[in-house]
Structure formats: structure tokens, C-alpha cells
Amino acid sequence: MTDELKGDVVDTLTLRFTGEDENGVAIHELRAAHVAEVLQGLVGLTSDFDKAGVFSTEGPGSSEVLVRPAQQGSFLIEVVRIVTENWGSMVAVGSAVGIPSLSTVIWWATKSARAEVKDFDYLDNGNVKITWQDESAQEVPAAAWAELNKRDRRRKKQLRQIMAPLSDPQVSELEIASPPESEIEQVADHAPEKYVLTRPDYDAVRPDDEIEETQEVFEVEAQMSAIDFDDPTKWRVKTKDRKRSATVEDQEFLGRVARGLAIRKSDIFRLRIREDATKKNGRTRTVWTVLRVENDRRVAHDNDS
Structure with missing residues (x-):
């Protein structure tokens, strides 16, 4: 395949996705949509750092990302980056100052998405x-440092695309590897x-503004207790399998409580609840609102409490 490439192969890496299905059998396939995202993320990330001059000592470069056929017996993506301009002279000059591989760029970008910068210093080299x-530290070329401080939202999107198969519960790991003999591994x-x-x-690379909101209305039997005398709308709701704080919007029920409705711990009510769920950065926060409290109630048995 190398003979067919119009340029010099300067960098290769492999991405191996591993995991098990519900039967404990090792995965051997991925969703096509996820694979497409992986490749889109790799191309976007490579292009940004290439244009920033990270892969060259002579300013912005011109390279292209290709994919080789997967090896039989595993789901393995081999990615090839080729450069079309003066790679020989770039290696000769770059060996003194450091040229990173694509694998290293992904390593740096992922680290910057996971951790905050405490301090940085420009070195004599x-x-x-x-x-x-x-408290960990990394030494990167100045061009890479400059690029890591730009386009934060786009960078996260690119990394998230590269790791897209990890959104599948059957996929547990993405292994990224570079050949040990790579001539461009010159960076410190x-x-x-x-x-x-x-x-x-x-x-960690979910975009900060990636928020998913959902709403569900359901009915359930529950025990209720007031938890804030200064705010009569705040209650504790205990269902058969959950205990949650909730805001009560049923004005008729609140009026009855204000007029002296006695509520025992063992009383069970039929509630209509709206659950508002907000998913942000991989975490989900849910809020319960009691829309209606049925008038009839019954005393809980021992196994209901």
C-alpha cells in the first residue's frame, strides 16, 4: 500500500476497541456511525495541529490521514498520516527540537481535557x-501549547468523536498504540x-454546553412528610423503591394542609409526579414536582414502609 501513497508515511497509530457483550463474549464489531465519528475526530484533530505547525518545524504543514484495512480477528483501525512536502528536511531539522506523533497529540489533548493547568513555564529549548x-507535568512544543489553548469546544468534540464507541456499554476500552521505531518520537x-x-x-470530553433535558410524568403511591416549615411546598416523598425531595404544586392539597390536615407517617397517597432530568457532562440531575395529590389515602402495612 505504501507504494500507492502520494507522499511520505511519517506517522502511524492503531486504535483497538475492546469490550464484551451481555453474554461475556469479546466484541468484534462496532456501530458504523461510531467508526465514522472516530475518523472524523482524527481528521479534525490532525488538521488543527497541522495548521498550527505542531507537526513541522517550518510552520503549517500539509498532511493527510488515511486508514488501512483492519486486521482479521480483531477490531483494529490502523491510521496513517502522510506528509506531501519536504519531510526529509523536516525530520533533519526537527530531530533537534522535537516533533510529536499523532498518538502523542491525542495523549496531550486528552490530558488537557481531563485536568486543569496549575502553572506553565517557557523553557530555554x-x-x-x-x-x-x-501535580503531574508535561513538556510540549510551544506550537502544541498554543493550540491546546484554542478551540476548546471543538477539541472536545474531536476527542469525543475519536472515543465515540465508548458510549456503547459493550465497549470498555480504547487502546492507542504507535510503533516503537517511529522516527518522529523526538519530543521530550x-x-x-x-x-x-x-x-x-x-x-471528560463532553462539551460543556452539551445538555440533554427530558421530562416524564407518572403516577405512584408514596408516603409524604413536610421538610421545610418556612416553605410549605417542600416535601419528602418516599415510594416503594425511592426517596426524594419534591416540590408540591397541588394548591388544593397545600390548602388542606394549611387548614390543619393531619398527615401520619404511615399514610399512603396516590401522586402524579413530573420528573425533569438534566444530563450535563455525563451526569444526570433529576427534580421531582408533585402535580396532584389524590384525596383518598390508606395506612401503610409494615412491608410498605
Whole structure:
């Protein structure tokens, strides 16, 4: 295949997605939509760092990302980056100052999405030393540091695309590997030859403004108790399998309570509840609102409480 490429192959990496289905059988296929996202994310990430001059010592470069056929017997994506302009001279000059691989760029970008920068220093060798909030440190080229501080939302989207299969509960890991003999691994703090990304990494690159809101209305039997005398709408609701704080909007019920309705701990009411769920950055927050409290009630048996 190399003979057919119009340019010099300068970088390769493999992405291996592993996991098990509900029967414990190792996965051997991925959703086509997820694979498409992986490739889109890789192309976008490569293009941004290429235009920033990260892969070259002579300013913005011109390279292209290709995909080789997967090896039989596993779901393996082999990614090839080729450069079409003066790679030989770029390697000769770059060996002194450091040129990162695509694998290393993904490593840096993922780290920057997971951790906050505590401090940074410009070094005499032209690189930047980044100290993260977890006290770990990385040394990256100045061009990479500049790019890592741009396009945060787009960067997260690119990384999330690369890790898209991890949204499938059957996929547990993404292994990224570069050949140990890669001639461009010249940077002081390049990625390990092989590293693994998991679902927490996927959750960490969810765009900050990616918010999903859903609403559901249901009826359920529950016990109720007031929890805030200063705010009569705040109650504790206990169903058969859940206990939640809730806001009561049933004005007729609240009026009866204000007029002296006695509620015992063992009383069970029929409630109509609206559940508002907000999913942000991989976490879901739910709020209950009691829309209606049925007038009839019964005393709970021992096994109901």
C-alpha cells in the first residue's frame, strides 16, 4: 500500500476497541456511525495541529490521514498520516527540537481535557512545561501549547468523536498504540507506545454546553412528610423503591394542609409526579414536582414502609 501513497508515511497509530457483550463474549464489531465519528475526530484533530505547525518545524504543514484495512480477528483501525512536502528536511531539522506523533497529540489533548493547568513555564529549548492540578507535568512544543489553548469546544468534540464507541456499554476500552521505531518520537514528553482510554475519558470530553433535558410524568403511591416549615411546598416523598425531595404544586392539597390536615407517617397517597432530568457532562440531575395529590389515602402495612 505504501507504494500507492502520494507522499511520505511519517506517522502511524492503531486504535483497538475492546469490550464484551451481555453474554461475556469479546466484541468484534462496532456501530458504523461510531467508526465514522472516530475518523472524523482524527481528521479534525490532525488538521488543527497541522495548521498550527505542531507537526513541522517550518510552520503549517500539509498532511493527510488515511486508514488501512483492519486486521482479521480483531477490531483494529490502523491510521496513517502522510506528509506531501519536504519531510526529509523536516525530520533533519526537527530531530533537534522535537516533533510529536499523532498518538502523542491525542495523549496531550486528552490530558488537557481531563485536568486543569496549575502553572506553565517557557523553557530555554523552546518547549513549554505544563504543570497540572494533579501535580503531574508535561513538556510540549510551544506550537502544541498554543493550540491546546484554542478551540476548546471543538477539541472536545474531536476527542469525543475519536472515543465515540465508548458510549456503547459493550465497549470498555480504547487502546492507542504507535510503533516503537517511529522516527518522529523526538519530543521530550511523548505518549507511551501504548495507552488506554476508558469511559471516564469519554465523559471528560463532553462539551460543556452539551445538555440533554427530558421530562416524564407518572403516577405512584408514596408516603409524604413536610421538610421545610418556612416553605410549605417542600416535601419528602418516599415510594416503594425511592426517596426524594419534591416540590408540591397541588394548591388544593397545600390548602388542606394549611387548614390543619393531619398527615401520619404511615399514610399512603396516590401522586402524579413530573420528573425533569438534566444530563450535563455525563451526569444526570433529576427534580421531582408533585402535580396532584389524590384525596383518598390508606395506612401503610409494615412491608410498605
